[in-house]
Amino acid sequence: MNKNTLPAATEELKSFDDLIARFKAMTPKRRVVVVCPTDEPTRAVVEQCAADGSAEFLLTVEADKAAIAQELADRHPGVEVFVADDIDAAAVLGVRLIREGRGDVLMKGGINTDRLLRPVLNKEHGLLPPGQVLSHITLTKVPAYPKMLLFTDAAVIPAPDANQLRAMLKYTIDTEHALGNPCPRVALIHFTEKVNPKFEYTLSYAEIIKEAEEGKFGECVVGGPMDVKTACDLHSAEIKGIDSPVAGKADVLIFPILTAANTFYKTVSFFCDAPMAGVLCGTTAPVVIPSRADHDISKLYSLALACLL
Amino acid sequence: MNKNTLPAATEELKSFDDLIARFKAMTPKRRVVVVCPTDEPTRAVVEQCAADGSAEFLLTVEADKAAIAQELADRHPGVEVFVADDIDAAAVLGVRLIREGRGDVLMKGGINTDRLLRPVLNKEHGLLPPGQVLSHITLTKVPAYPKMLLFTDAAVIPAPDANQLRAMLKYTIDTEHALGNPCPRVALIHFTEKVNPKFEYTLSYAEIIKEAEEGKFGECVVGGPMDVKTACDLHSAEIKGIDSPVAGKADVLIFPILTAANTFYKTVSFFCDAPMAGVLCGTTAPVVIPSRADHDISKLYSLALACLL
Numbered sequence: 001m002n003k004n005t006l007p008a009a010t011e012e013l014k015s016f017d018d019l020i021a022r023f024k025a026m027t028p029k030r031r032v033v034v035v036c037p038t039d040e041p042t043r044a045v046v047e048q049c050a051a052d053g054s055a056e057f058l059l060t061v062e063a064d065k066a067a068i069a070q071e072l073a074d075r076h077p078g079v080e081v082f083v084a085d086d087i088d089a090a091a092v093l094g095v096r097l098i099r100e101g102r103g104d105v106l107m108k109g110g111i112n113t114d115r116l117l118r119p120v121l122n123k124e125h126g127l128l129p130p131g132q133v134l135s136h137i138t139l140t141k142v143p144a145y146p147k148m149l150l151f152t153d154a155a156v157i158p159a160p161d162a163n164q165l166r167a168m169l170k171y172t173i174d175t176e177h178a179l180g181n182p183c184p185r186v187a188l189i190h191f192t193e194k195v196n197p198k199f200e201y202t203l204s205y206a207e208i209i210k211e212a213e214e215g216k217f218g219e220c221v222v223g224g225p226m227d228v229k230t231a232c233d234l235h236s237a238e239i240k241g242i243d244s245p246v247a248g249k250a251d252v253l254i255f256p257i258l259t260a261a262n263t264f265y266k267t268v269s270f271f272c273d274a275p276m277a278g279v280l281c282g283t284t285a286p287v288v289i290p291s292r293a294d295h296d297i298s299k300l301y302s303l304a305l306a307c308l309l
Numbered sequence: 310m311n312k313n314t315l316p317a318a319t320e321e322l323k324s325f326d327d328l329i330a331r332f333k334a335m336t337p338k339r340r341v342v343v344v345c346p347t348d349e350p351t352r353a354v355v356e357q358c359a360a361d362g363s364a365e366f367l368l369t370v371e372a373d374k375a376a377i378a379q380e381l382a383d384r385h386p387g388v389e390v391f392v393a394d395d396i397d398a399a400a401v402l403g404v405r406l407i408r409e410g411r412g413d414v415l416m417k418g419g420i421n422t423d424r425l426l427r428p429v430l431n432k433e434h435g436l437l438p439p440g441q442v443l444s445h446i447t448l449t450k451v452p453a454y455p456k457m458l459l460f461t462d463a464a465v466i467p468a469p470d471a472n473q474l475r476a477m478l479k480y481t482i483d484t485e486h487a488l489g490n491p492c493p494r495v496a497l498i499h500f501t502e503k504v505n506p507k508f509e510y511t512l513s514y515a516e517i518i519k520e521a522e523e524g525k526f527g528e529c530v531v532g533g534p535m536d537v538k539t540a541c542d543l544h545s546a547e548i549k550g551i552d553s554p555v556a557g558k559a560d561v562l563i564f565p566i567l568t569a570a571n572t573f574y575k576t577v578s579f580f581c582d583a584p585m586a587g588v589l590c591g592t593t594a595p596v597v598i599p600s601r602a603d604h605d606i607s608k609l610y611s612l613a614l615a616c617l618l
Contacts, residue, residue, distance in 0.1 A: 142580045144579065144580045144581070144582065145580065154500075158507065158508070189568070189572070190568065191463075191567055191568050191571035191572075198467065199467070227571055227572075227575045228571075228572050228575040228576050228579065229575035229576075229578055229579045230575075232579055232580075233579045236579070239601050240601060255568075255572070256568060257566065257568055257569070258500055259498070259499065259500050259564075259565060259566055259568075259569040260566070260568040260569040260571075260572045262500035262536055262537075262569075263498070263500075263536075263537050263564070263569045263572045263573050263576075264572050264576055266536045266537040266538035266539075267537050267538075267572075267573055267576045267577060267580075268576060268580060269538055270453065270537070270538045270541055270542045270545070271451050271453045271454065271541075271576075271577060271580075271581050272453070272580050272581060273453065292548055292549060
């Protein structure tokens, strides 16, 4: 999604360790704009990545906490500080640095998500081009499944319509390609395998699968409707007699409704202790908005994912 | 839910082993009507429970496969066979045995769910009283969580309205009471903690919580909206500053939409290898309709749960 694209990775991503290794090896380094790096977890991530040179940082910070950011800049040559009057001005400044091409990725620090998104979504001076769909992707690795899983949308679109589903599909496929998967297998999630007019999204699924076959989304295989277990468990797919190249082997799960995507997110996060990397999509630069309830490591993983897009 | 109720268990259920131990110890034994016990997994469950005397069985079977059922009856005194012309007649006969008070629980064998449900839902001769809400509960034990979890509705109601949510709540609370939990903690699931008029069910949640406080559903504590992680992870609830007696300690999860409940079901089933016990509620007797993609053991657990209701 960044304009100065890197050559796509040539091997499929196997783990978050892989992700971090690629992040550290990037050239040129990404320039990350961090808005209000004043909370301890954000400071720790900036510290770590600045110290090992994984990325360069532009920190925008409210005047009365500028010393916290300056202290990081004093110790690391790849860190620059931009002081603003208050938190909201720091967010506006962060967005401006991206618009001016001085930063590649925007990251939330000690600022409420709503307050950061206000300048991001500003129609005149923001980062979302007119007509573009704002969405969110999450990458996870669950121990019981050999592949990494990319899914959407657990954060932004409550009940996607057909065009929003298309955008979600495009974002995940572009991400898979960027991460080195030449032909991602995408499962369109529902609670059965049957297209049912009562569930309008299953009708959209049928159209989208046809468009995918026609090449509209680039190299990929899209299947569905199917449930999460059918998408990831080959044995279960076989018992049900489902003959789809996606069943049991999904790389990507597209959920038809935020409540379901959020349920998947929270369930694998808590019950499987799975780490998460999440990024906003549709903006001119990836935006990282870690949740307070995520593992600390998820902040680093999210930043790494955003930088690799 | 059965009319000939047992005294409620006095200790909270801790595991499926607990469930099976209670099932085996029941007096009087439940009489289970099995429709078409002609597939191998169903035969195995009947065999096992008849052999150890956990339950008595009335098998309804199509004429051309009567020998399979008769063979079970020949070896076990607690098994009786009722032969019908064909599969559909066997289903009708099974329902009639329940209506006549000769059986306490109905269980699906080698018959398609739709074909079994037709006589179950028949307005004149079925098992669903007029105005009663048909729903489905699932009991699971996920290794990462110390409690058993009861959730609804992963099988029947696509998008429950306020009254259906109330019925779902009632069924789960009655089940918890029957299983020995005197005051179940119930989480009403959403993707955030905020009541939002755009999501009508969050408005219903607020009403239902008030009614629960007034004692409408019996002894229980109901909280929400909250997400799955907040409901089950005390640490996450604390980080978010959520002060609810349900947060981090939920016994019951009520999902606002089938796709989300199904996602939870399939995710813990596959990614956490969690066994499941599922039962239809709202009918005059519990109905067990195991899914082909479930673990074989889930059939036994479902039967045990239905017998203990």
